[in-house]
Amino acid sequence: xxxxxxxxxxxxxxxxxxxxxxxxxxxxxxxxxxxxxxxxxxxxxxxxxxxxxxxxxxxxxxxxxxxxxxxxxxxxxxxxxxxxxxxxxxxxxxxxxxxxxxxxxxxxxxxxxxxxxxxxxxxxxxxxxxxxxxxxxxxxxxxxxxxxxxxxxxxxxxxxxxxxxxxxxxxxxxxxxxxxxxxxxxxxxxxxxxxxxxxxxxxxxxxxxxxxxxxxxxxxxxxxxxxxxxxxxxxxxxxxxxxxxxxxxxxx
Numbered sequence: 001x002x003x004x005x006x007x008x009x010x011x012x013x014x015x016x017x018x019x020x021x022x023x024x025x026x027x028x029x030x031x032x033x034x035x036x037x038x039x040x041x042x043x044x045x046x047x048x049x050x051x052x053x054x055x056x057x058x059x060x061x062x063x064x065x066x067x068x069x070x071x072x073x074x075x076x077x078x079x080x081x082x083x084x085x086x087x088x089x090x091x092x093x094x095x096x097x098x099x100x101x102x103x104x105x106x107x108x109x110x111x112x113x114x115x116x117x118x119x120x121x122x123x124x125x126x127x128x129x130x131x132x133x134x135x136x137x138x139x140x141x142x143x144x145x146x147x148x149x150x151x152x153x154x155x156x157x158x159x160x161x162x163x164x165x166x167x168x169x170x171x172x173x174x175x176x177x178x179x180x181x182x183x184x185x186x187x188x189x190x191x192x193x194x195x196x197x198x199x200x201x202x203x204x205x206x207x208x209x210x211x212x213x214x215x216x217x218x219x220x221x222x223x224x225x226x227x228x229x230x231x232x233x234x235x236x237x238x239x240x241x242x243x244x245x246x247x248x249x250x251x252x
Contacts, residue, residue: 078106078116084225084232088161089132090187091226091244092121092169092208099123102205104238105223110199117221118209119236123194125204126176129169131185132208132226135159138166139214140177146196146204154198154207157191158214165222166214170207171200187247 082088093099103109103120111118123129125146138160144153155172157179173195185191196204213219225232228247236242 079223079234081223081225081233081235085227087225087227089210089224089226090228090247091242092129092132092167092206093123093244094128094130094190095188095228095244095246097128098241098243099127099206100241101236101238102203105235107238114216114218114220115209117223117235118207119224121206121208123204123206125173125193125195127194127206128190129157129172129192129194129206131159131187131189131191132167133159133161134186135161135167135184137179137181137183137185137191140179140181142172142175142177144197145174148197149199149202151199154200155195159185159191165210165212167210168208168216171195171198171205173197 091099099121101119102122103111103118105111105117105119111120136159137157139158140156142155144155154170155174155176156168156170157172157177158169159167161167169192171194172192174197176193176195177191178193179185179189179191194204194206196202209216209221210224211219211221223235225235226242228245229236229242232242
């Protein structure tokens with residue numbers, strides 16, 4: 001008997017039935033498997049290797065997914081928010097104006113951790129920004145040009161309120177402050193011009209937040225609602241416009 005015959009006699013017999021169906025040798029899946037194994041052995045082993053490699057990593061994938069879900073589940077809830085109808089704040093732009101909220105509070109974007117209670121209003125460069133509450137100008141920064149996107153290159157006006165909190169109006173245009181440090185301002189007064197400075201993602205907008213101190217990294221931000229627009233018991237929602245309506249004094 002030739003070596004060729006001896007070698008072939010020791011080969012493992014090919015399966016004659018398919019374990020996925022009852023078609024037997026005529027099963028198209030079985031035929032395709034035989035063809036691939038016989039004519040494309042490298043590709044077949046490569047596919048099997050990838051499958052085995054994925055299976056070995058599957059516990060790690062499941063573990064990481066579970067950890068992410070656990071962190072999300074136990075993260076601090078958003079709020080509580082103050083009553084919107086008696087809020088101390090109005091929208092930071094003129095009455096009858098309407099602007100689009102691109103990012104609201106407690107998002108997975110930039111409004112998390114110390115800055116979780118913040119709002120971004122999409123505004124063309126040069127739009128008028130108004131005081132959301134009475135106060136005294138505590139700080140201004142106006143030297144950066146529109147398009148400078150460094151984290152520390154945002155222009156702003158910061159206004160201190162009677163309770164010690166500070167409202168920040170950020171990403172203003174170059175020389176966009178309409179007030180000076182020490183000026184007393186009243187709600188609705190024009191305090192700046194919106195711009196595109198600092199970390200804006202290239203999209204001109206006004207960033208607004210209220211903090212117990214001058215720097216939120218040290219003390220965080222506070223939940224804010226607005227009394228001169230549509231009901232917002234959980235703060236403003238993202239991806240919609242809010243129109244600034246006429247208003248009276250806080251609590252009226």
